[in-house]
Amino acid sequence: xxxxxxxxxxxxxxxxxxxxxxxxxxxxxxxxxxxxxxxxxxxxxxxxxxxxxxxxxxxxxxxxxxxxxxxxxxxxxxxxxxxxxxxxxxxxxxxxxxxxxxxxxxxxxxxxxxxxxxxxxxxxxxxxxxxxxxxxxxxxxxxxxxxxxxxxxxxxxxxxxxxxxxxxxxxxxxxxxxxxxxxxxxxxxxxxxxxxxxxxxxxxxxxxxxxxxxxxxxxxxxxxxxxxxxxxxxxxxxxxx
Numbered sequence: 001x002x003x004x005x006x007x008x009x010x011x012x013x014x015x016x017x018x019x020x021x022x023x024x025x026x027x028x029x030x031x032x033x034x035x036x037x038x039x040x041x042x043x044x045x046x047x048x049x050x051x052x053x054x055x056x057x058x059x060x061x062x063x064x065x066x067x068x069x070x071x072x073x074x075x076x077x078x079x080x081x082x083x084x085x086x087x088x089x090x091x092x093x094x095x096x097x098x099x100x101x102x103x104x105x106x107x108x109x110x111x112x113x114x115x116x117x118x119x120x121x122x123x124x125x126x127x128x129x130x131x132x133x134x135x136x137x138x139x140x141x142x143x144x145x146x147x148x149x150x151x152x153x154x155x156x157x158x159x160x161x162x163x164x165x166x167x168x169x170x171x172x173x174x175x176x177x178x179x180x181x182x183x184x185x186x187x188x189x190x191x192x193x194x195x196x197x198x199x200x201x202x203x204x205x206x207x208x209x210x211x212x213x214x215x216x217x218x219x220x221x222x223x224x225x226x227x228x229x230x231x232x233x234x235x236x237x238x239x240x241x
Contacts, residue, residue, distance in 0.1 A: 001026060001028075001029045003025065020040065023042070023043040024040050036057075040060050041057045054193075054199045058181075058200055058202055063117045065184060066125070066186050067127070067184035068124050068126045068181065068183055069181065069184075069213070070128055070182075071129045071219065072130055072131065073134065073178065073179050075089070075137065076134055078111045078114055079126065080128065082147050082148050083111070083112065085140060085144055087104075090105075090108050118160070124160065127220070129165070129219055130163075130164070130165050132166060133168075135149070135165065135233065149237045152233050153230055164220060164223040164226055165223060165229040165233075166222075173222045176215050180212060181193040190206060190213065191204050191209065192213075
């Protein structure tokens with residue numbers, strides 16, 4: 001692990017907290033990388049206890065994925081949020097008494113950490129389809145939304161991304177009705193992630209993930225093209241003082 005025995009012992013008896021680097025080195029030393037139960041997953045869960053059960057584990061896989069496909073309804077997904085947009089959502093949860101101010105700060109910090117994966121040396125391919133409700137629901141006022149729209153346009157211009165909007169008038173042609181994410185890992189294995197009100201769920205069985213991937217491809221085929229989606233975003237920006 002390239003740590004001294006004194007350091008390892010201090011972590012074992014809780015005199016020193018584990019770091020993300022320490023956790024990943026432990027996974028490598030014990031051959032746990034890529035498995036369901038890793039030190040890295042436990043590190044994320046300890047650090048982010050305010051997050052939905054199952055989400056920290058998903059974030060660990062997301063950071064290593066070769067391809068990310070996501071569909072979101074009602075809210076801009078974390079990978080595309082500006083800090084201001086993320087902060088408004090987190091502070092709203094604080095006002096409702098759902099989380100503490102400290103946990104709100106953790107959520108905003110996590111957004112930035114996840115987005116860093118998009119600009120790493122070998123970034124993933126990221127396909128995003130947003131239900132039109134995501135861009136119609138105002139969050140934080142005109143200034144926040146204008147900056148968020150600018151961020152969506154910037155995202156669409158990145159060389160490793162595809163951005164589309166699924167318009168309301170797709171109607172019954174909408175093959176995916178709830179938020180979903182499909183990851184392609186470096187070994188080309190597939191994994192899907194979805195959330196209920198209580199927890200997030202990772203699915204690794206190909207018999208379950210492949211139909212979701214097929215539905216996602218069909219959704220992309222009927223959604224606005226990237227060019228049309230960017231045009232729609234820019235039209236909304238013109239209406240933002």
